[in-house]
Amino acid sequence: MTLQPMVRLNIMVVERCGGHITLLFSIWKESHLARLQGSRGAGLNIADGVEASVEFLSSNQPEIDAKLSSGSELDTPAGPTEDGQIHISVFAMDGSEMLDSGQIYIDLVEELREARLLKREDSYRIHVELELPTSQGFGMSAAGLIAVGRAFRTLTKKGAEEQFLRIAHRIERMNGSGLGDVLGISAKGVELRLEPGAPGSGGKAISFFTRQPILVAWQPEESRHTSKYIDDSVWQRSISKAGERSVNRLRLKDWTFERWADLMLESRNFAKASGLLEEEERKKMLALVQKEILRLDLQARVNVRLCMLGVSVSILPRRLDQPLLSDELDAIANALRAMGLGVRETQIK
Template sequence: MLWPERRLLTSLMSRHTHLRFMPEATARQGGHITLLFTVESEQRLPRDQGSCGAGFTVHHGVEAAGTLTLVRQQPSAQSAGVEPDQRITDPVAQRADITVTDRHGSAINDDRIYRSYIESCRFATLLRPHEHLTLQVRLDCPPSQGFGMSAAGLMALGGLLLKLTGRGSRRQYLKIAHQVERQHSGGLGDVLGASVGGVELRTHPGAPGWPGQVESFGAETPVLLVWESTQQRHTSSYIDDAGWKSAITKAGHDCMKRLTQIPWDAKAWPRLIEESATFAEASGMMEEDGRSSLLTTVREAMKKTDLESLAVPCLCMLGTSVAVLPVDLDRTPQEEQLEQLGALCLEQGLSMLLTRLAPVRSNE
């Protein structure tokens, strides 16, 4: 039995003179974690929607690898002596072969967001009708746990297409990623936040570059992510609910008023940690049973380590997950200490991943 992509290529070869494979390329994008935010989804255009808020980007995220196949059309008998159009518009040729796997190598069967992104790139002529994409996407973190995997996947795919084609700019692919996220009711500010890396403050909602506005600072520290694997929460279940939307936005605006009054640099870190806890309580997120239970379990595990004075568990919005973060960037936990805490969390039936903050970068 032929794999789906081999069946497709066999079909193409029966109708076209040749397939020319471009070299394989790979692109990565770290996940994004929001600690506090507002919901700004009333605007008509997806590019204007998003959120104000604060969060950070981590090293682990999504890897996209793939190749472009250039498909050339064979001349028909009727076109003898006439130069044929070498480009084809065959929908089979334009169809992308996409494989998505999780951190354990198991297949994820939902690839709709990637297909939407590819179609948007075709519409923007960043991909051409005669170019067939074979794509493998691998997630380092679980989806629907507040780690920004949909945004990271789209951003990694954009980076891959930029490498394969040399067309467009990073900012163009980021803008498309933001719009596709919104069309699928995904993350509000993940693309904007992850576009600059580090620890970011999103001061105006929207797509990167414009109208979205964001600033960021860098920090070196390991981060422990802990989550309850039996509970997943899609962003839309909150931002499409009028009650949650109102409570989240009010709490987020209150926190942002205070954070925007101070310089956004490494000295703002303790205030961010404080406002994260304030937001979790004021928005009602802390009151949900799954999150409350998770926080209690992680805090109890921390009592068995020497981390209580060095680190604090902060809720990741909007998953059933926490990020164990340093209280002070001048006294960050050692990886060995976080690994010990992670092992204790595993004993309690939780899942965990040790990662690091990602560096600051330009979203140009």
């Protein structure tokens, strides 16, 4: 028995998704349903993230054609049909290929097939380029899943955006790689996550919008996987206690541009109260960045906040009506690079 020729029509779509930085959070992962797990918290969306392309390659045909019997006997359905092949390549921000980073995209394709948003017989090539490091608190896994999901949706014209977001959130929870990044990205801007869960399935977030140039910086030799903290009962208690206090204070008033100072205060309080600031690598890095900003005499212009849960920081304006200037950002970036830190300029978006 031989396979029928495959139909071939190459079509490619490119989509982007910016990253996400969590500044404070609490952990909600006890539900048996992944769509109801997640976090309450607050954070911000950034322009730099992931660019993904999805290319349709071919569609497998049934090994046996359907036969109609004209009523004399039972019809013979077509089949079987082999699943299409999925070719995945993921590249880090330095251009090197990340050979063991494709599983979440395999999971995504399988979930989309189960939801009948993709045909099982279709083959695709997925190409993912990261603009920031993984496991440093920049939401790269969520951004990658959303970017690839957007590309599939544009390509197939199937499904609603919320369906793809719910699937991305579920895969994040299946892999222990994120709690609230998908919900935060769906809210855009500077968000306050009021209820845990996937967008449209229990998760609730509000946001305000501002465009601000900022810096993100990280310790290249370090990384932290989210599961190290959210699967540890001691960390879970200390993080959730501190996070709930901060969220409860932040939700008391309307979430607008004027709440920036409150967010800066609560993110600092959370870092201390949760114990995350006391980890030696974070403490050392934060002190190093603050020392350089003091040397540059920019302490009155800048807030430095930890990015949860990496060994990384975001360098933010003290006031949203006084954005950081290009020469200020350049001076800070050059100083931090000289100290051996990774640095990238981006925008709150």
